[in-house]
Amino acid sequence: MATNKKLEKVFRDPVHNYIPVSNQTIYDLIATKEFQRLRRIKQLGTSSYTFHGAEHSRFTHCLGVYHIAKQITEMFTKNYPETWRPEENLVTQCAALLHDVGHGAFSHTFEGIFDTDHEAITVAIITDETTEVNAVLRKVAPDFPEKVASVITHDYENQQVVQLISSQIDADRMDYLLRDSYYTGATYGEFDLTRIMRVITPVDNGIAFKIQGMHAVEDYIVSRFQMYMQVYFHPASRAMEVLLHQLLKRAKVLYPTQKDYFAMTSPRLIPFFENQFSLNDYLQLDDGVMTTYFQNWQTHPDEILADLSTSFINRKLAKSVKYDRSDEADLAILRDIIEKIGFDPDYYTAVHSNFDLPYDLYRPELENSRTQIEIMQKDGSLTELSELSSLVKALSGTTHGDNRFYFPREILKADTLFKSEQEAFTSYINNDYFLGKAGKK
Template sequence: MSNTKLEKVFRDPVHNYISVNNQTIYDLIGTREFQRLRRIKQLGTSSYTFHGAEHSRFTHCLGVYNIAKQITEMFTKNYPETWNPEENLVAQCAALLHDVGHGAFSHTFEGIFDTDHEAITVNIITDPSTEVNAVLRKVAPDFPEKIASVITHDYDNQQVVQLISSQIDADRMDYLLRDSYYTGATYGEFDLTRIMRVITPVDNGIAFKIQGMHAVEDYIVSRYQMYMQVYFHPASRAMEVLLHQLLKRAKVLYPAQKDYFELTSPRLVPFFEHNFTLSDYLHLDDGVMTTYFQNWQTHPDEILSDLSSAFINRKLAKSIKYDKADEQDLDILRQIIAKIGFDTDYYTAVHSNFDLPYDLYRPELQNPRTQIEIMQKDGTLTELSELSSLVKSLTGTTHGDNRFYFPRDILSPETLFKAEQEAFVSYIRNDHFLGKERK
């Protein structure tokens, strides 16, 4: 690994100092594709719920690099028989670049315009037109493909792959601590220092010494709590729903109003046309999109202007939980909402969030998870849930809920259609919905 002439440091609220003493890493940080991540929020719409959550994908990727750097340096020092130090730069570059393909408002944008941030990450790494690719090619002609194969999990060294992507990896360890810090929620805190002391390379991946098992348990519980309390927060999901409906309405209007959208939101036109390039993608970020929504507030279409204004000014829909057995009831609620005067295609939505806190390796699944292995004192490996009753209780079980979103105005005393409002309120609060006994 070629070192820089002088160590560079980034002051970080989670890791204190993040040091860079390798020229390749420093050059990657300076590329336009990586600098773009400063303009992509790590938590998307969650900043509308947790006002401190303004941190970016840039800060997160630096944090993941920092964790990977510390682990690979420790492996090099303590495990010369099981870790190849030539993998250090591969692991560190993959850690730094693992999220470089994330787009504006990430997952919501992907759902509307059928993009894939992981595929775009690989594209950025391997496309000769990018600055990232040029930096990687200076290491070796095939180095970009090596880094890309770590992202796609095809790299031949599973130790490197699992450091970047597994049920306990550098990515998750950073985002839990970082998101916890910036949201002000303490659920995501765990003993990173202890985990870093007990992580160890094994023949086909990574494991954790049994002395640190309770720190790993704490990490699993922290991850569960962050999903339930922060990532799945109903208000954050309301903003996601609003963003989805807003973009959906713009997409419907575009064919008949191309001139308008070319004037007010030109960077979105290639996505409306289903004909975007990598350059088009990289020109979009959260700020550009927000500016477009501000422009659309004056659009003559009442739905687009209203949804745009609601997004800019954080006017959230209300929601109620529902189960699969309630889906017929949802149709009745939509009928009532339509009578009140709302277009249910845009003013109602269902949103599901479920997470599997931990699971065993199940090879029969399409995307099996890599289980967490605990190394006993005699060197044998035991799957975590066999040793931890706490983790066993979370293993293989999904947690989360389904929510039905509807206009907040329906519950307002100013609602014009009083009979329909009363019917709606009665339906969601009384025996008709959710509270009824099921036989």
């Protein structure tokens, strides 16, 4: 393996204060165009339309994850020479830094429309010999890019490394909870990172946490639960996701008959409309490019595309109500009413579901089984967290979230032309046996 010359660079960070970089490989990765692109991708997507401070980027988050991983690997090297191999430090730190490098413009919403996969693209950026990231990694060793990629795909042979990057309590989650809490102004995501860092320990085939720090781990689980319920699943943020989805869906429908228009106003989307995009095409897009395209589409002759674009640019959100699966037959009635009033239900109504499992036991029979959190007793034995914590036990295996039906807020405004339809709609959503039972947002 190539050796790294010594250097000392410091990034000032609002969450971790100083993030020092003393490894040339890490610094060179940060300087690559693929990683610098993350400055132009928001960490929380449309949540900044609800929490106005949430303008932070994937770049800042990835630096934070690297910083946490670096601290842990250095502590492991110093304190656990019998169970941690120091040669794992660099691969762990590189995987931490690059774990989100494949995220695209408006991440998950874009993926749903154009069938992209940010994890697969992360692996491609790491392993494709045309990228600057790959060139930096190959300087370490010819097979080093594949090693880093295998951490991302969970195939790396040392599960200690994999769990530090991806598990129910890892460097990724610890950073984004603290960072998102800071930038949204919500305090729900705060927990004692310093204490957790003192009690984390490598064990055979994974990581564990000493019992002295169990309450800090408990606090982390509760903080994660609160952030999902109060921030990540906020109805207004989801309304913007729905609007973005409908906007892109309409553009995709119009493209086959209006190729010249889209070639002029939004050329970097053409490969995605054609479903023939390259890695380079993907890397040309970011949140700013997409927002510029939406601004262009505000004057499109198609009323639906122009209206949805204007609504997105100016944050004109749909209303929503909660619903249960048993209500789904009634949603068709609501869509019919909305269509009679003059809104195309294919673009002006939507259902959106958000559910999360705050903590779960390891269930190997499941397709996407989770690693459980192990607490190390004073005698060295391991006990699963919920067996020791009644608080975590209460959350373990329980799913939280809701289904929402989104519709134009104009439906609720007085209009004599559609008074009977509006009254029928209002009657439905206020019925104690239907959607209104869950409440409007």
